[in-house]
Amino acid sequence: MSENGKLSNGDTDVSLDLGHPRDPNGNASDRSIGVVAKSSAGFNTLLAATFVVFLGYGTVLPILPLFLDRVLAVTIPGDVSLHTGLLTGVYTLALFGFAPLWGSLSDRLGRRPVLLWGLAGFALAMLGFSLTRNLPLAYGVRALAGAFAAAVIPVALAQAAECDDATRRARRFAWLSAASTLGFLSGPMLSGWLASIPMVMPQSEMLLGGPVAWPFVVTAGLAGAVWLLLYHHVREQSAHRPPADEPAGEPASPRAIGGFLTLTLLAMLGLGAFEVGLSLQARQSIGLDPFRVGLLFTECSLVMLAVQLLWSAYPPKRLSPGHLIGGAFLLMAGGILGLPYASGFWEAFVVVGLLGAGSGLLIPLLAYQVSLASGPAQGAALGKQTALASLGQAVGSAGAGMLFVGSALGTYWGLAVVLFVTAIVTFVVHYHPRVIALVKHAPRQD
Structure with a gap:
């Protein structure tokens, strides 16, 4: 330093x-590069996307042992614990492997298409997990969920970063971190309530493997709703490239x-x-x-x-x-x-x-x-x-x-x-x- x-x-x-960066003339700069900076709805959509991905992770954790027991018929306690840990690890491993790939792809193709693909894949993977009836397929679907979640987390940050005002960027990053924390915190509460759904909706026992599958279905629905918001409110088509007469970024x-x-x-x-x-x-x-x-x-x-x-x-x-x-x-x-x-x-x-x-x-x-x-x-x-x-x-x-x-x-x-x-x-x-x-x-x- x-x-x-x-x-x-x-x-x-x-x-x-x-502090606030300044342009070459010494004036405080507040130019916005990305579409998100021009619309509060766009940034709110990024918050919602980050929230729903971490909501899905938090929702799955407490319900996963019950899902293995009731739906996938893994009844030996040691096996339930083992597969709970391994399924969580597969998700994390996919996040580790695919996040750099999605991030690099968003630099070349633009943030919007990567975010749309990520949310769509995450929603389908969560829905697919609720329909899964065998263990090998469950591992594959959880890996897909992690791979597509890896497209949302870093790319949402990259989209929020497309702003020349350093203070605004710092605030955006803090808000996105808060959205992830709130999603993770809300997930277990949501899954606990949905697991008791027979008391509210007895016919749910006949749907999608019973109440233990409902947290995945609801998360998939929320991800689909956020996908629609993203499609309508974020219009960026390609990564930002400054014009020839505009100075390149740092x-x-x-x-x-x-x-x-x-x-x-x-x-x-x-x-x-x-x-x-x-x-x-x-x-x-x-x-x-x-x-x-x-x-x-x-x-x-x-x-x-x-x-x-x-x-x-x-x-x-x-x-x-x-x-x-x-x-x-x-x-x-x-x-x-x-x-x-x-x-x-x-x-x-x-x-x-x-x-x-x-x-x-x-x-x-x-x-x-x-x-x-x-x-x-x-x-x-x-x-x-x-x-x-x-x-x-x-x-x-x-x-x-x-x-x-x-x-x-x-x-x-x-x-x-x-x-x-x-x-x-x-x-x-x-x-x-x-x-x-x-x-x-x-x-x-x-």
Whole structure:
């Protein structure tokens, strides 16, 4: 980072400020490149698309074991647990593999067609899962759902990024992160209500395999409705290419992108490990019942949502991204380190709040920084970030499940140290060039 608050990459400087960029004449710039920037309905449609994709993921998680048992006739408890985990992993793996491909494709063909294909495929895959009656087909359909969801998440961010105003872009990213958090939080509640549908609509037992299939049907219907909104409100036909007489956008900064992608991987690794660790610690060590464990997970989502909405309403201008990223990693480290020492519900409540605040700030902030550093290749860079976020969360969850069994305390400490060192490195990278500059210009004592 150079003295003027930019990440230096040799030939390219990537601004990390949240202020308003200016045109060559010194006037504040508020030009909008993408169609979404010209219509509030267009951006609201992006929010709805992001919401419904994460709603589908959250809806499936609590109902999947019941679906395996009642519809797919997997009755052995060990097999139900195994296939629940594997079906979730297949979805995440597809998200990891296809997000960079869809992102790059949107840079070449435009955001609108990729979003339309993604939502259509996601809706059909969710509907197809409700009709599935054998296990191999269930794996194939879940993989398709993840592959098409991978077209929505990064491309919605790339479309929202097509705006010259940095503050507006930051707010959009925070709103999209809030939409994803709200969708994930609403999913289990929706599936729980739909699973009780026979009490409201007894004839539903005759439809699509019974009430356990209804969450997939409803999610597919919502995705179809959002597809119609997207078709009518987002009119962009191709990726933006500036006219010959218009200056090209800022070039990409590979070093900066790589740094922020690494931070994304570490942040999601910590979040995934914390989620599994919280579930194990709360039940085995603290002795909380499932209801209170659910409250802790709900608290985590609500704190993340609150932080993201606060950031969208009041983007910080005095604190640099280096301060915010480092501070957020410190909050995550404190939450993870405090978890093994929590002896009751309220102690766990505090450390969950710390983790939720840190991760809730990091998710939109890192996406925003990747967007700033990626130049015209928004889709490709944000697709890679989506892929690494999925990979980090999956590895963190799996690693925590295996390591906590043997050495719970050591695993907590090891992960906390990694996040703490990441925070320190972030602060050092932010201040190191400035310290060198001060030393160089300091008066010598003869």
